[in-house]
Amino acid sequence: MAQKDQAQGTENSGQLDFPRPLATVDVVIFAIRNEGLHVLLVQRPAGAGEPFPLAFALPGGFVDVAKDRDLEACAVRKLKEKTGVTSPYLEQLGSWGSAGRDPRGWSATHAYFALMPEEAGRAALAPDAQWFPVVAGKIKPKLAFDHGEILTAAVERLRNKVEYTSLPAYLMPAEFTLPDLQRVYEIVLDRPLEKSAFRTRILSADMIEPIAKMRRGPNRPAQLYRLKKGREPVYFVRTFNPPE
Amino acid sequence: MAQKDQAQGTENSGQLDFPRPLATVDVVIFAIRNEGLHVLLVQRPAGAGEPFPLAFALPGGFVDVAKDRDLEACAVRKLKEKTGVTSPYLEQLGSWGSAGRDPRGWSATHAYFALMPEEAGRAALAPDAQWFPVVAGKIKPKLAFDHGEILTAAVERLRNKVEYTSLPAYLMPAEFTLPDLQRVYEIVLDRPLEKSAFRTRILSADMIEPIAKMRRGPNRPAQLYRLKKGREPVYFVRTFNPPE
DNA sequence: CCGACTTAGTTGTACAGTGCAACTTACTTA
DNA sequence: TAAGTAAGTTGCACTGTACAACTAAGTCGG
Structure with missing residues (x-):
């Protein structure tokens, strides 16, 4: 619930001038390729000031209050923009928010969980997107941010629900x-x-x-x-x- | 994942000067009272500029980037501040974010799901907090924001998991x-x-x-x-x- | 052309946990 | 001391799984 901001010490109603966390959306998308579970990741840019340059990360990005009607629309948009694919199944996975997970400041991500058939993944993949095999619930490369933890949670959720x-x-x-x-x-x-x-x-x-x-x-x-x-x-x- | 903000049209690395959604946390807390399922709600203030004045809402509020280490800590803090109670069981329920759910602007809430024994609820309750019976998955008063929807999701989750x-x-x-x-x-x-x-x-x-x-x-x-x-x-x- | 091989799909028996219902147990109260 | 009530147990039928053997339908190599 959004209420007046007692946390800031101002009791004036409707005051909204206090620092807000960064808001992002990330998508964990799975497919079966070559008899194994795979996850689609994108490589981060190398520009100055970019956190985790060249590391692999879950496809996602900032919520755009002008473009995105809601969180799910943002997830669909980000998935398409970052990887080129669309998913027939998308559900919320959870959210991760803390002071330290992004070096640029307090941030919270809304993580989504997606599944798709391999056939659809053969089509136009974005140049910096790549499928990685999931072995024992983990990925070889160390992921950017806390995305390793999010991926682990997604694999666990997948295993549980498949049961x-x-x-x-x-x-x-x-x-x-x-x-x-x-x-x-x-x-x-x-x-x-x-x-x-x-x-x-x-x-x-x-x-x-x-x-x-x-x-x-x-x-x-x-x-x-x-x-x-x-x-x-x-x-x-x-x-x-x-x-x- | 937090990445450079392509959505804003600026490709400059590390640019973070774009509008951010409001970030809140809300808690749906259940207890059994008098042979029935109840939810703890708080009444909203009536000040000028306050959305949904005097309506009942889930306990919650804005994430405070100075006070809250992470989302769960924020949920625990808000529950204690708004209602006076502490819960032995707290799990994430999901997040709701959209342009229209809060009249003050694009906002996203991280909803939590909590359970507690009745006995603990008899202790010092905040003055504007009150237990409401849940009948057929709904509450009598119409709730502020989209909290009715969140409550419905929480009841459904509870029913499913109790199974x-x-x-x-x-x-x-x-x-x-x-x-x-x-x-x-x-x-x-x-x-x-x-x-x-x-x-x-x-x-x-x-x-x-x-x-x-x-x-x-x-x-x-x-x-x-x-x-x-x-x-x-x-x-x-x-x-x-x-x-x- | 036939028999070995492989995978698809079926069948049979044992077992575990539930659904239903009757039963026994242990207490209070009139 | 008998009636009443809720706690807790027991027995039998039924459903779906575990395990394992079986049949079916094709290819392929001699």
């Missing part, structure tokens, strides 16, 4: 098989799942529908499916076979 | 019985739960421990329990008997 939702559907191409989908679940969770229980659960969730086509390969063909359109993510009432 | 976590433990007094705990679950979920399944689940979660005392009443005494100290919230692998 009991249909979120991986947003990581799939337009047409996919059930084993494809299961593989994506397994990649994110980093453990094998039971084939028959997986099939039962997904098929009874009414989230995908078979199309009149099979995936052909060197062995038995597999039924192709597509997402039912307009489907919100499905929440299961159990997790998959629990870790221990 | 598969031990969060209600933070709504309990220091000593309580299993039927007490079950009643709190039922109040929040607004549906009855199975007694035997509930007991089995809670007792096998290793979150509470019996004390050498019984609750005596007009009928069979009930075993009293307390929370095991230092326990994080427990996540169950199933929800309770699903709504349909």
Whole structure:
């Protein structure tokens, strides 16, 4: 809630002349590439006065009070501007704000969490944007600001939700098989799942529908499916076979 | 991520002289009072230039870059200052930011979600703070700003998490019985739960421990329990008997 | 042309936790 | 001492998973 600023010691109503934190938005966007979880990062500029020159960072930037109607619009805009991609799934992840996270002053970022299929990531990527594999919840290069911490939180959120939702559907191409989908679940969770229980659960969730086509390969063909359109993510009432 | 401000059209590195949104923190704090879910609200001042004079609002206020080390510290401070209470459980709920939510300009609030036992709420409450019953996820008075929307999101989050976590433990007094705990679950979920399944689940979660005392009443005494100290919230692998 | 190989998809049995309902236990009160 | 009430337990049916073996449908190499 915004109220009169008792913090500044001025009790005059409507006084707004006190220092404000910097307000930014950052997006953690995941895709599966080459059988592994990847995250899209952008390299920071090297100009004078730039914090963390040439380090990699999450795509994002300052909220523009003239351009952005709201935070989500800002996230969509920043993602498009910084990386060139658009995401079919975007949710809030959380916010990080403190005196020290940005050398330019007290700043707070509104972090978003996004998923996209690999196919869409092959299109025009911004020149300084790049996909990085996520290994053990971390990234090789040390990230700018507290973005390493934000990324860790995003991976944890992804793992948690994949355990009991249909979120991986947003990581799939337009047409996919059930084993494809299961593989994506397994990649994110980093453990094998039971084939028959997986099939039962997904098929009874009414989230995908078979199309009149099979995936052909060197062995038995597999039924192709597509997402039912307009489907919100499905929440299961159990997790998959629990870790221990 | 904070980066140079391309949005303002100035490409000079380190330029920070552009308008910043207002930054606030608000807290939705719940307690069970009189067999019902309640929220703690504060009445807004009536001074000239004050938005929503005398309306009720979530406790919160502007981030103070001098006083607040980070957002959570700001939430704790605001809760204490505005209402007088302190919460044993505080988590981020999300952020709401847009051009129109505050008549004083583009503003973004970082909303927190808190739980506390009723007993702690009986102590010194700030004079303009007041508990309101939550009926059907809503509050009787129309709230200031978009706080009605934030409250709705908080109730939804609470309901969702109570379905598969031990969060209600933070709504309990220091000593309580299993039927007490079950009643709190039922109040929040607004549906009855199975007694035997509930007991089995809670007792096998290793979150509470019996004390050498019984609750005596007009009928069979009930075993009293307390929370095991230092326990994080427990996540169950199933929800309770699903709504349909 | 046939048998080895591989992956898709199904089936069967054991098990865990819930839903439902009846039951026992332990106390108060008339 | 019997009735009443809430605490706590028990038993059985049911659902969905775990595990594992099985069948199905294709390619490929001899």
